[in-house]
Amino acid sequence: MNLWQIIKMAFGALGSNKTRASLTLLAIVVGVFAVISASTAVRVIDNYFQNTMTLMGSDVINITTRPTVMTGHDQSHARRQPITFRHYEQLREMSELARAISPEVNLSSKRIYQGNSNTEPNVTVWGGNEHSLANNAYDIEEGRNFTRDDIEHARPYAIIGADIRSDLFSGSDPAGKRIRIDGQHYTVIGVVESKGSAFGQSLDNFVLLPYSRLASVYGRDHNINLQIRAPSVTLINETVDEATGLLRVIRQVPPDRGNDFEIETNESLRGIFDDFTGILYLFGFVVGGIALLGAGIGVMNIMLVSVTERTREIGIRKAVGANRKNITIQFMTEAIIVCQLGGLIGMFLGIAAGNILVVIMGTTFVLPVLSIVAGIAGMTLIGMIFGVYPAWKAARLDPIESLRFE
């Protein structure tokens, strides 16, 4: 008997008892739905974190005294010596690997004035150089970036975020206009393309000034961050090692002490949420998996009933020459088909339900390929596990006894 015939027989058996088959199917659908919708939803949340944590280019290293994302009450970094412009200049001289080093000075948030209008006093004013935009994954939309000359001569130029443009220059072209911060005038030379927001905070509500200009207005003793671009993504670890070594020398960290600064990459920042999404994943899999277990038990139960009811049929098949293997395969196939059918429907519904979050969180559609493959394989396995006992029971029946069965 070929496989096609076996499958046809299985479908025939399922079709002969439609209520029973559809209820069994429904149980499997719900079980698979639970697993797949939960894992899809977690993937969507994971995606959201990953997207929002991609604050820098993937080949960029951030060096700071305060970790970007802090967990717990550890305050030890509060007493660290600041990173200064001198450290930046020394590192720029000494580093062999680093490309495009930029300093980042953050002032407290300020009010920006233009003509008679002004913003709320919550605009981030920061200083940097010609590499700052690229290192922070910002693109110029209009106008131009700083040049090396602008930085060296500490020119009073400003590059503004998309929010500032909409707040102060509704409609008109900002390039060449003058803005005021703390009574100082700056000429707008560029506008940055919008990056949206992360965790409810706008990423476009800022003004970027040449760090040299900022230092001459606000002084040189700020605690700054450094951003370093590695020659390529593959050399990022080497660049991290070099920067760590050089900074320890520059900052005179004794050999027996740990680093008194944090080195962050996109990878390390993304990793922060791994624990959280890991727990969600686990929860989804456990809860969904247990629902699936319940469904599997249902399949087994109904297969056992089916074997009992079809005792005579089994007897006849055996009497005309079917061996144990044939009978086992017949019933296993039936179980696997129910599981696969239910699995496919459940998967489809689960992916749809999980992606409802996409609409809410505004991220991209997720197709959990791994879960789909695992689902198909898993459903076959469940069909086999919960089908094997009934099939074995059917195959073991004595043909004479079964033919006598009423």
Added chain:
Amino acid sequence: MLIRIRSIYEGVRLSLYAIWSNKLRSALTTSGIVIGIVMVTTMVTVIDGINRSFESSMEMLGQDVVFVQKWPWGFGGEYRWWDYVNRREMDVTYASEISARSTWASAVSAEASRRGSVTYRDETAEEVQIDGVTASYIRTSAIEISDGRFFTEEEDHAARNVVILGHDVADALFNWRDPVGQRVRIGGRRFEVIGVLERQGNFLGMQSFDNMAIIPINTFRYIYGLHRGISIRVQFDNDQALREGQYEIEGIMRQIRRLDPAEDNDFAINRLDMFEQQYRAMTGAIYGVGIFLTALSLFVGGIGVMNIMYVSVKERTREIGIRKAVGARYREVLQQFLVESVVICFIGGILGIMLSGVAVYAINQYFVAHLGINTILLAFVITTITGLVFGFLPAHKAAKSDPIESLRYS
């Protein structure tokens, strides 16, 4: 009435017999229900545990109390800090003024807080929350003294160096010795320990409320200064008084601040139920998803019951036919099968709750969970409903079957 009870009793007996005669099948069906009930009950116990932890934390902050402060509490959304930053700071004297003028408030206190270390001989407790409070704090807050006493108004006015230690601090510094009467150092000064607080616990193991030390606010002013961050705590007798009284407090504060009728408040009245609302909004959706996912397990179990009840109805077609032929009505046959499915679910429910008890014990080793009598009752109600819902269609099919057809069935 008696007949009905008898017939249900008879039904239970019959169905137990039917369940027993098909052991493997019944065991599998029941295990489906057990899984569902364990999942739902455990989820509910965890939610219960978190909620109880939250509520006891809220009680620690005080009940029927409002906080008059410079900054409003912000929850999500844009916090327009620049609208509040130029407000005048609170003053300690507001506490006595409010106390004198208010008819609703039962007690008013002022407090300021910072972090510091507390040292006893060679032992130091770091990052302790040091609260400077007025003497009426003992009546406005939920703290209780387990040993010793609170300071008096005179001690506050004289800025005496006396301290009441939180449970954790006392534990860390004194181990098993009696702290009362001993001297500790705070902010470079010597303090006499006059009391120890009752243990208050923590929120989900994260935020401890016992890592604190309380000193008179005038002493606090003497050591650290009192320039900002002062908060006035107003205690009311009950919820009703709070709802009425908060407007009175607002009026008194406007008088104290001499605000024109057209001016906005330059202070904030913060209520704890703001926290509670935010907490409910934040956790509601998460709980909903959790319950939904676990309810799917129960649904799967219910489908198993329904499926097996259909089988059972089919197998007993002749029996049903005979019962109907000798006069059983729709209702009686329906009842027979409903009782059977409810009994299966009920047995599943009992086993499920027992297993949940084990699960709750295990979860409590790492997290919080609480299995209350309400949850147990709820679980039984849910199992009964599950039995009725998933048993109905098969029972209905049996009950409305034609006796002639059924008797012909072989």
